[in-house]
Amino acid sequence: MEIREPTSDEAERIREVVDSSMTTSFRLSPNQIDAVTDDTFAEDAVAERLKDETTVLRVAETAAEIEGEAVTGFVEGRLEDGWGTVRWLFVDPEHRGRGIGTELYETMSETLRDRGAERVCVTVLEANTEGHQFVERFGLEHDGDWRVDVADESLVKYVYTDPSVDADHPAESTGADSQDADEEGFPEAEMTDGTLASTDDGETVYIDRSEEESGTAASFFVTYEDADFTDQYGFYCANCGSLDISMDNMDRLECGDCGNTHAERSGESYDDSYL
Template identity: 35%
Template sequence: MEIREATLEDADRIRAIAHDSLRSSYTDFLPSETIDEAVAQWYDDDALADEIDDENALVLVVEDDGDVVAFSQTELVGDGHTTGRILWLHVDPDRRGDGVGVRLLARTREELLEEGAAEIHGVVLEKNELGNEFYATHGFERAGTREIEVGEERYTENVYVGSDLERTGEWRALETVDANGERLYVSYGEPARGSHAPFYTAYEDEDGTERYGWFCGNCDSFDTAMDAMGRVECNDCGNRRKATRWDASYL
């Protein structure tokens, strides 16, 4: 069994594994059409090429007897790119339970630490019981939750932090920002990669329960737009964020 960085030659297997894994874990509460559309957009050849070429992203695959059976998709975000965030860890449902996921998680964490991560986060929908159990039993602690929208439904997503790493602070790290006389709260613990600088989640309340939208880290603007699949663009400076998983669409 070999764990290596993905190439475009792995694209077909990555799409197939993502599709089968999401169908296996999420169809109890997500429409199959939503899953199919997400896989088609997130893992087409252009999207995968961008992820593979991005110096702040990492896609690892597990190859066994010449066949790719699992992959992880991660990013380095935040100031100085010191937060490693595991976006997805997908294992072919036929290979679950034989240690593939555990070995991939360990290697993914090692690679993120080598790339300069001081803290590692994992995110998983609350209703994905197996996904939550996986993080909880492999060195992660649930640090908090956030609300996201998938299609027209609202869901809770759990945020996990690697418990054996030194905490750099509260994962949400809300700070008050004035927006034309309106007080908003920017979560510097919830960054998303942008083409020029990170985007940060913004809230209407200091408890971080009422989502406002996105704050552009490139030009300090709240004037952003998001489509249904999670792509974000700053209307002031053109900073863009690609969609790699579901996210809140409150704009």
Template identity: 30%
Template sequence: MEFRRARPADGPAIRDVARRSLGASYSLGPQAITSAIEEWYDEDRLATMLSDPDHVLFVADDAGQVVAFSESLVATANTATLLWLHVDPARRGEGIATDLFEATRGALEQLDVMNLRGRVLAENTGGNEFYGQRGFHQVGTDTVEIDGESYVENIYAESERWGREAIEAPDSRTVYVDHDNHERGSKATFHVVFSEREGDDRYGYFCSNCNTLALAMDSMGRIECESCGNVRKPVRWDAAYM
């Protein structure tokens, strides 16, 4: 079994694996599955993903036949989200998912990505167990739209501590996302952002749901991410930190 980056010629096999995997794992009708495949993995979309350095598509190639693939998106300098991991239902139970997961992680580490998150639809019991078995814990939820219907996604993060990650703020300053210091939001956690790597001066919050800075706070201390609507309600008065 070879685990490698996807190529343009893998498009038909990727669409076939995704179609069969969605049909086996979720209570989606044929039309919903077809619409999802056309939206996510048509030729133009695949070409865009394959040319995007922040998009990582990895396949499991068994003697020239693609039997599984993963799709990941690098969000910040050392953080990525594993969006999908599909295995052909006929090949499940062979350990392919585990091997593909580790190969994907290895490819992301070569890009200096050390903080991995995962998303899986809430109704996929096996997928949720997969993350739990690997030391991930649920940190939030989101919704994904498939053929006009909204489905709940669970968001997972590894339980290890990661420290502070440098990112560029809108004012061109370098600020630091503390991956070990977070507070609950309505969709996913907010990470505290500091002005210095070792200091205590808070700059704002980082929304882990859409990977953007959330700086606006109202008079009652409530933070809302302008990008995705994730809301943090304070457990104490802390407007002075902003």
């Protein structure tokens, strides 16, 4: 296996790797996956980042079992304000289990430090149900969330850093506005000592910020009929402000307005093939 800088004519293959990896391992709809790949991994977008001195791209090349498909993995890093950020890492599902993901991560981290990064962090989409455990294998810890807008899709990225690092990391930049997901407002909710939201029939419910469930676009929060949080009403979607949240018999949450879904992460959902 060789880790090297890609060429501009390999953009289409990179996109194929990204698409197949996201389809296999991300809890996103086909339309959301298409939006990310069309916006961030289109041929011209990859070509532009190859010219950008603050962006580092690397691919993993293995012996071509099928002609033209030697590229089996992709990683992207960025240098900003003393930080090196590993922004994206993908491995073709058909080539997992060979250490490609580990080699890509370690090579990118070393390259970013060689280029002047004093600290390295990793961002992982909330919807990447396997990527979180992969990053934690390297001793990194969840250290904040960023909301990123990609092709009109609002997504949440988790930021992972070395626990010994005591410095603020820069906002993730993916070509659109980014903000700290922890500091964003609650849509359609009145902010008081307790967070309030109104139901369709005019009732008031209370959002408990301490009871949070992950979601593919934003978190879900438990809601109560009273300010003391004793009688549960249901759930609140922090992506669109809706209270129209359904739960199936597998405890899977889904927002009836925006399609945000609960992305359960557990040891059972982790796939060692990334390593």
